[in-house]
Amino acid sequence: MMHTQKRRIKPFAGIAAAGFAVTLLATGCTGQSTAASSNEAVGTKLAPSIYCGSTCTAQLQLKADPASVDCKVGVSWSSASFPYGAKSTQQIPEFAKAFFPKMKVTVSDGRGDATTQSSQVSEMIAQGIKVLIISPQDADALAGVVKQATAAGIKVISADRQVNADVSTYIGSDNTEAGVADGKAMVAALNGTGDIVELSGSLGASPTIARAAGFRQGIQGSTLQIIASQTANYDRATGLKVMEDMLQRFGKGKIQAVYAHNDEMAFGAIQAIKEAGRESEIKVFGIDGEADALTMVKNGSYAATVGYPLVVKESTIAAAKLCAGEPVDARIKLDSTLIDQKSVDQYLGKAPQ
Numbered sequence: 001m002m003h004t005q006k007r008r009i010k011p012f013a014g015i016a017a018a019g020f021a022v023t024l025l026a027t028g029c030t031g032q033s034t035a036a037s038s039n040e041a042v043g044t045k046l047a048p049s050i051y052c053g054s055t056c057t058a059q060l061q062l063k064a065d066p067a068s069v070d071c072k073v074g075v076s077w078s079s080a081s082f083p084y085g086a087k088s089t090q091q092i093p094e095f096a097k098a099f100f101p102k103m104k105v106t107v108s109d110g111r112g113d114a115t116t117q118s119s120q121v122s123e124m125i126a127q128g129i130k131v132l133i134i135s136p137q138d139a140d141a142l143a144g145v146v147k148q149a150t151a152a153g154i155k156v157i158s159a160d161r162q163v164n165a166d167v168s169t170y171i172g173s174d175n176t177e178a179g180v181a182d183g184k185a186m187v188a189a190l191n192g193t194g195d196i197v198e199l200s201g202s203l204g205a206s207p208t209i210a211r212a213a214g215f216r217q218g219i220q221g222s223t224l225q226i227i228a229s230q231t232a233n234y235d236r237a238t239g240l241k242v243m244e245d246m247l248q249r250f251g252k253g254k255i256q257a258v259y260a261h262n263d264e265m266a267f268g269a270i271q272a273i274k275e276a277g278r279e280s281e282i283k284v285f286g287i288d289g290e291a292d293a294l295t296m297v298k299n300g301s302y303a304a305t306v307g308y309p310l311v312v313k314e315s316t317i318a319a320a321k322l323c324a325g326e327p328v329d330a331r332i333k334l335d336s337t338l339i340d341q342k343s344v345d346q347y348l349g350k351a352p353q
Helices: 002-008 013-026 054-059 083-099 114-126 143-151 175-189 206-218 236-249 263-275 291-299 312-323
Strands: 072-077 104-109 131-135 155-159 169-172 193-200 223-231 257-260 283-288 304-307 331-333 338-340
Touching: 054 331, 072 083, 072 114, 083 104, 083 131, 083 312, 104 114, 114 131, 114 143, 131 143, 131 312, 143 155, 155 312, 169 312, 175 206, 175 257, 175 283, 175 304, 175 338, 193 206, 193 236, 193 263, 206 223, 223 236, 236 263, 257 263, 263 283, 263 291, 291 304, 291 338
Parallel strands: 072 104, 072 131, 131 155, 155 169, 169 331, 193 223, 193 257, 257 283, 283 304
Antiparallel strands: 304 338
8 A cells, every 4th residue: 555655646856855865874974965965055154044033143153163173963863754854964964064074973864763763872872972963753752862961971952853851952943833823824814714634743743742732822713623633744645645534534625724744744635635626625734844835835736834944054053062162042943934825935946944
């Protein structure tokens, strides 16, 4: 059944990027520039991304000479099989190589398994890293190894996702705000009434919890109702399958909108809806702001996405500051912006992801 799903899924540029990142990690490469990377993604100057506002930028001012930053940095990502993780694990070592020549970066892919990720972090600790950049598969399950790292004197950066343990800093957009933005946009689009299907992310992951809670805040005061909620694990193929099941369960006119916790699940849902011939009756809203998502918002097949920027540059600069012994604020927040047909032209060509 899974092979059939994979053949049916419509290709987007992000799939190639995800596959390459997994290959890169599997071969054990660290800190190496690759042909698949984009100079635009890394940039030509040492600075945060355009989604790091004035406060965020001020928090990441590096006093030390970048060429003097000499330490081992471990990057542990929950999974590199999704575009966000694939791009992050590929671009962090590239950005480090470009601007911090003495920084040694080791990258691991948790492959969506908390036990695997925990074991990989333990190995990094044994290798003597000074800073750990971690995006945990599960906020609770990775807490133990993060505490182990901290006890060993390692500075920890929680990137994109939070972990239920003390860290030096948490860098990322506000997932709750993203959910609220989608909720409010849906209320406006549906005139405050309608039935919703929710495709949620990985169970136990901090973005899943926050994006669900934020969305519910956003629709408060309306008569919108969530008639079904099911995890699709942030995965396009699973999103397609779950949405197909939902369309069979709820016939024509029974669903007015879909709230997906990320673009990948939204892409799968949009495909299922289109194949069922129900695109005129169901609006899809999501989060992340992939380049393909912006194209679909522009052509009207995707109602809206909320930009959730990569934290590649911010995490690497913060790691450099910690390596240099400079203080870093406990929370560094990037902008999170609703991107719909009214605003999409401002972001085409410079997508959050």
